[in-house]
Amino acid sequence: MSDIVIETTSLTRCFGALTAVNSLTIQVKAGEVFGLLGPNGAGKSTLIKMLITLLPPTSGKARVCGFDIARASCDVRRFIGYVPQLLSADGSLTGYENLLVFAKLYDIPRSERAERIRIALNLMGLADAADKLVRTYSGGMIRRLEIAQSTLHHPSILFLDEPTVGLDPVARKAVWELIERLRTDFGTTIFLTTHFMEEADSMCNRVAIMHLGNVVNVGAPADLKASLGDENATLDDVFVHYAGNSLDSGGTFRDTSRTRRTAQRLG
Amino acid sequence: MILQEQGARLSGSVETKRPCASFGFTAIIRFVKKTVVIAELEARKLLHDPTELFTRAVQPTLWLLVFGQVFTRMRAIPTGDMRYIDFMAPGILAQCVLFVAIFYGIAVIWERDLGIVQKLLASPTPRTALVLGKALAAGVRCLTLGFFIYALCALLDVKLKWHPFALAGVLLVLLISAALFSTLSLIIACIVKSRERFMGIGQMITMPLFFTSNAIYPITIMPNWLKVLSHINPLTYQVDALRAMMLAGGASQYGLISDFGILIAATTLLVILGGWLYPRVAT
Numbered sequence: 001m002s003d004i005v006i007e008t009t010s011l012t013r014c015f016g017a018l019t020a021v022n023s024l025t026i027q028v029k030a031g032e033v034f035g036l037l038g039p040n041g042a043g044k045s046t047l048i049k050m051l052i053t054l055l056p057p058t059s060g061k062a063r064v065c066g067f068d069i070a071r072a073s074c075d076v077r078r079f080i081g082y083v084p085q086l087l088s089a090d091g092s093l094t095g096y097e098n099l100l101v102f103a104k105l106y107d108i109p110r111s112e113r114a115e116r117i118r119i120a121l122n123l124m125g126l127a128d129a130a131d132k133l134v135r136t137y138s139g140g141m142i143r144r145l146e147i148a149q150s151t152l153h154h155p156s157i158l159f160l161d162e163p164t165v166g167l168d169p170v171a172r173k174a175v176w177e178l179i180e181r182l183r184t185d186f187g188t189t190i191f192l193t194t195h196f197m198e199e200a201d202s203m204c205n206r207v208a209i210m211h212l213g214n215v216v217n218v219g220a221p222a223d224l225k226a227s228l229g230d231e232n233a234t235l236d237d238v239f240v241h242y243a244g245n246s247l248d249s250g251g252t253f254r255d256t257s258r259t260r261r262t263a264q265r266l267g
Numbered sequence: 268m269i270l271q272e273q274g275a276r277l278s279g280s281v282e283t284k285r286p287c288a289s290f291g292f293t294a295i296i297r298f299v300k301k302t303v304v305i306a307e308l309e310a311r312k313l314l315h316d317p318t319e320l321f322t323r324a325v326q327p328t329l330w331l332l333v334f335g336q337v338f339t340r341m342r343a344i345p346t347g348d349m350r351y352i353d354f355m356a357p358g359i360l361a362q363c364v365l366f367v368a369i370f371y372g373i374a375v376i377w378e379r380d381l382g383i384v385q386k387l388l389a390s391p392t393p394r395t396a397l398v399l400g401k402a403l404a405a406g407v408r409c410l411t412l413g414f415f416i417y418a419l420c421a422l423l424d425v426k427l428k429w430h431p432f433a434l435a436g437v438l439l440v441l442l443i444s445a446a447l448f449s450t451l452s453l454i455i456a457c458i459v460k461s462r463e464r465f466m467g468i469g470q471m472i473t474m475p476l477f478f479t480s481n482a483i484y485p486i487t488i489m490p491n492w493l494k495v496l497s498h499i500n501p502l503t504y505q506v507d508a509l510r511a512m513m514l515a516g517g518a519s520q521y522g523l524i525s526d527f528g529i530l531i532a533a534t535t536l537l538v539i540l541g542g543w544l545y546p547r548v549a550t
Contacts, residue, residue, distance in 0.1 A: 052389045055550050074391055082389035088382030092312045101311075104304040105390045107297075133315065149386070159389075 005030045005157055005189050006051065011060035013046050020046040022213035023060065028206075030156075033183060033190040035200040037235075038210035039243050044193045045085075045161060047210070051191070052082050052159055065156050078106070081150030085161040085193075087142045091135035095126050095145050098134060099152060106153035120148040124178070140171025147178055151188070158182060160192040164199065176203055197235040207235070209242040216242040301392045305400020310407050320408070324415050327363045331356065331419055334483075344484050349514075356425045357509035357517075358482030360416050361502055364409045364441055368448035369473050371405050372456030373465050375548060380462075385549045395542030398453060402446035402538065409445040410438065426515040436512040436523075443530045444505040450537040457544035482506050486520075504529045 006028035013021040021043040028034045036044050049055040051064055053073035062069045065079040089098050099120060103113045121127045124144040134142060143163065151158060163179070164172040176199065182188040194200050200207050201221045208218040217224060217238075225233045228241060313320070331352070338344060339351040346354040378384045387397055420427055428434075452469070459465050477483075479493060480502035486494055497503050508526035511519035519526060 049550065054385060054388050054546060074393075077389060077391040080389070082386060084382035084385045086380070086382030086385075088386050090308070090312070090381075090383055092315055093308070094315075097308075097311055101304060101308045102390065104307075105301060105387070105392050107391065146386075 003030055004028070005066075006034075006062070006064050006191065008051075008062040009060055011047070011050060011062050012058050013043075013050055013055065014058045019213050021050065021057075024213075024215055026208055026215060026218060028157075028189060028191060030189055031183065031187045032205040033179070033192070033203055035204035035207040036191070036193040036210060037195075037197070037200055037207055037239055037243070038193075042210040042243065043213040044210055046213075048082075048159055048161055048191070048193065052080060053077055078153075079156045081153070081155035081158040083143075083146045083150050083158070083160045083163055085165060087139065087146070089134045089137075089142050089145045089149065092133065094131050094133055095121070095137070095141075096130040098145060098149055102149045103152050108153055116152055120152055123181075124148045125174075138171070140167055140174060143167060143171065143175055144178065147175070147182075151182060151186075154186055155188060157189040157191055160190065162193055162195065164194065164196060172199075179203070197239055201235040209239060211243045298393055298396050301396035302400045302403060305387075305392070305397055306403040306407065309401065309404030313404075313408060313411075320411055320415075323363070323367060323412060326366065327359045327412070327416055328419060330359045330362070331416075331423060335359070335423070345488060346485060349516075350426075352423060353425050353514055354485075354510075355483050356416075356420050356423075357513045358480075358506050360413060360441075360513070361444065361480070361482055361506045361509055362477055363412050363416060364445050364505070365448050365473060365476060365502060367409050367412065368405045368445045369452045369469055371401060371449035372452035372454075372469065373462060375401070375453055375456045376460065376462050376465060379460075379548050388546055388549055393542070394545045395538055398450060398541040398545055399446070399538050401453060402449050402534070403442070405449035406442035406445040409441050413437070413441050428513060428515045428517065433512045437509060440505060440508045440512070440527075440530070443527075443534055444501070447501055447505075447530060447534040447537060450534065450541045453541050454537060454544055457541070457548045460548060476500060476502050480506055481520075501530060501533050 004027050006026070008024055008026050011021060011024045012019065024043075024047065036047065038044050046055065050057050050069060051062060053069050053076050056070060064076045067073075067075040067079075069076055089095075090101075093101070096117065099117045100113070103117060108116055118127075121130050124147065126141060126145060126148070129137065129141060134145065137145065147158075147160075147163070158179075160179070164175050167175065179190055179192075180203070183190055192204075204221060206218060206220050207224065208215045209224075210216070217227070219227070221235050221238075224238045225235060228237055230237070335352045335355050338355070342351070344351055344354075375384065388394075417427065455468055455472075456465055459468060479496040480500050481497060482502065486497050486503070489497060504521065504526040507519050507521050508523055508530070510517045511523055511526075
């Protein structure tokens with residue numbers, strides 16, 4: 001089905017004795033904004049790394065844009081964009097050069113390169129700073145440049161690992177407007193991780209909550225909130241309910257979850 | 268603003284996508300193009316900030332000016348008819364290449380910490396092209412230092428060979444050996460993964476590579492155990508080729524064909540190994 005752009009089947013990744021992602025099965029539809037939530041160490045980054053073909057799975061399968069991540073990794077990479085959590089634009093190059101190098105790496109034809117870069121710079125509000133070294137940019141500018149780098153080739157799916165972390169509210173809002181625009185104008189599917197629940201609530205069509213390598217619940221934010229049975233519940237409550245207290249050790253998750261569920265019922 | 272352009276792909280058009288060419292002529296062209304882009308990226312960085320090249324020129328200057336001149340007067344090392352400064356000049360050029368190239372691994376760890384490596388790995392660029400592109404960039408860096416050392420040698424009256432073929436040969440040796448040692452460095456980076464550990468290991472291998480080669484003394488005066496080490500050290504073949512092509516009246520001890528053969532074979536092997544190990548640095 002071409003409507004599903006990401007499909008994993010029992011996807012598992014172990015690091016020695018640790019199972020970072022445990023037999024995970026999810027589906028992401030074309031054109032949706034899919035948020036991956038979970039405490040640190042839940043396996044979010046490992047999952048993204050497998051989907052963008054940086055890390056081979058230990059077992060299980062995944063198809064991204066219709067291609068198998070293990071057997072056709074090069075094909076997968078042509079149709080996705082990736083913005084890592086770290087500010088990864090090259091500080092010793094100018095904004096324009098950062099875009100030019102990626103335009104070449106993503107096989108954008110020479111005749112289209114200049115125009116695509118110009119459009120991207122305008123869209124990101126970086127046209128005036130294009131010829132300045134990136135190390136002189138602000139955090140928000142670098143983030144916008146990175147999104148431009150990763151979307152020059154009009155990817156079918158854009159993977160963003162905590163895109164708004166460390167940004168001030170204005171820059172954060174600008175990033176979200178860009179993401180929304182990519183989705184409406186290009187139909188780009190957005191797959192992201194975030195720690196900001198209010199963002200996930202307002203921006204994501206569906207979210208998956210991960211804990212200890214498992215997806216503990218998937219659904220539209222409204223449905224997840226409704227599932228708690230409290231009409232005033234926020235996504236924060238949902239997160240705490242399913243992911244437990246991240247300060248607890250891994251083994252006590254089930255207990256915490258059970259306790260909270262009980263408390264909820266009693267409440 | 269209308270962003271929808273002609274040719275813009277929408278999700279769902281998966282069926283129309285052409286698969287990646289993984290072999291044949293198209294794949295080779297793609298590989299070469301990507302390699303050049305990665306090298307271009309490095310060259311652009313160097314253009315923005317060339318100070319590193321000046322600081323890197325200090326060490327070979329000291330070796331040639333101080334060590335070279337003193338030992339030439341002492342005649343402590345038997346180099347036949349050749350003056351000692353002539354003998355060591357190719358060795359110092361080789362050392363320069365080694366020291367520049369061995370720095371590449373730490374740059375990769377640094378770029379990993381910045382997220383640059385991950386983004387490159389997530390782009391449709393063959394892993395070996397990422398490695399070879401870096402290697403080629405190391406070569407470009409070494410060439411600029413090569414010009415400097417030639418100028419310094421000319422000032423010190425080293426008997427240089429100026430035939431265009433000889434110069435082209437030296438250029439080729441510099442490119443290949445820079446690729447060889449930078450890839451070796453990158454492989455170490457992929458294994459140790461941390462800057463601290465790399466610093467230790469980098470130190471641990473550069474000096475032995477230098478001292479077990481024929482860079483600053485002839486193999487004939489080495490004890491037997493050192494001769495064995497010297498013969499498995501690629502730096503020896505680099506120096507041997509440089510000595511033949513750089514110096515007027517210089518000759519190769521092992522033959523230029525074996526020198527080039529060994530250097531090219533070792534580089535190819537390391538680039539393939541590096542391409543295989545490269546993703547490890549990001550995980």
